[in-house]
Amino acid sequence: MSDAKPEPKEEIIEDAVVVEETTPEEPVVVEEVAAPVPPQQVIYVQTPPPPTRKGNRGIGALIAVASGLIFAAVLAVITAIIGVFTNGSLSFNFLGNVQFYIPTLFFIVGFVLLVLLANRANWWAYIFGSIIVAVVVYFGTIGLGLLTTGIIMNTPEEAALRWASQLTNPFVVVSALLAREVALWMGSVIARRGRKLKVRNAEAHESWQREVAEKRAAHEQAYAPTATS
Numbered sequence: 700m701s702d703a704k705p706e707p708k709e710e711i712i713e714d715a716v717v718v719e720e721t722t723p724e725e726p727v728v729v730e731e732v733a734a735p736v737p738p739q740q741v742i743y744v745q746t747p748p749p750p751t752r753k754g755n756r757g758i759g760a761l762i763a764v765a766s767g768l769i770f771a772a773v774l775a776v777i778t779a780i781i782g783v784f785t786n787g788s789l790s791f792n793f794l795g796n797v798q799f800y801i802p803t804l805f806f807i808v809g810f811v812l813l814v815l816l817a818n819r820a821n822w823w824a825y826i827f828g829s830i831i832v833a834v835v836v837y838f839g840t841i842g843l844g845l846l847t848t849g850i851i852m853n854t855p856e857e858a859a860l861r862w863a864s865q866l867t868n869p870f871v872v873v874s875a876l877l878a879r880e881v882a883l884w885m886g887s888v889i890a891r892r893g894r895k896l897k898v899r900n901a902e903a904h905e906s907w908q909r910e911v912a913e914k915r916a917a918h919e920q921a922y923a924p925t926a927t928s
Contacts, residue, residue, distance in 0.1 A: 746911045750903040755893040759814035766885040767807040770877060774802060777873050798844055802874035805839035806832065810882050817886075819893035825886025833879035840874055841865045 775794065783789050793799050809832040817824040845865065850858050865871055 746914060750907050752900045753896050755819045755896055756815050759889040760811050762885060762889055763810040763814045764807055766810060766881055767803050770806050770881045771803040774874060774877055781869055801843050802836050802840045805836045806878045809835035814889060819896050822887050822890040825890055829879045829882035829886060832882040833875045836878040837875035840871050
């Protein structure tokens with residue numbers, strides 16, 4: 700039995716080759732940062748209030764009421780002249796009768812309503828409207844005159860006869876024709892004033908527009924350096 704020692708085994712150690720896997724570099728994305736936008740500057744321009752349009756109703760209504768006095772005076776003269784042909788004498792005793800003032804009442808009411816509706820309208824509105832005033836005076840005088848004389852106490856046949864007789868009453872017919880003429884010619888006076896008011900309103904509006912434009916231009920010029928800085 701030999702005492703030989705076993706030869707040591709040679710250990711072969713292979714060098715490990717370490718392979719590092721490298722990934723391709725990702726492209727760097729550079730975000731563009733937008734420059735801050737300066738806030739817009741709001742410029743407040745204090746503009747003057749627009750001018751008030753002037754109307755023709757107030758003065759026109761006063762003219763219409765004054766026209767009622769002219770209507771009543773002319774009607775009194777014509778009624779007195781009619782009395783000369785019917786009674787043979789000139790008298791103004793009818794001025795104490797309430798019936799005489801009924802046409803004047805309806806004339807004032809009709810003419811004032813026409814003025815309120817027409818306002819600054821041209822004369823054509825009063826040419827047409829004067830016919831309406833005459834119709835109001837005509838039927839208003841007949842209706843109220845019959846009511847004040849107790850037509851509601853009559854029979855239907857009697858009321859119809861009284862109504863028919865009033866349709867051709869000279870006083871009623873003259874009142875309607877006179878109402879048309881006075882409303883027509885006094886309406887021309889009101890319409891003339893209305894035309895002047897139209898011109899004044901237009902001039903005032905144009906002046907206001909110029910003033911507003913000048914103020915806006917002045918503000919834009921004053922704030923122009925601030926807006927461009």
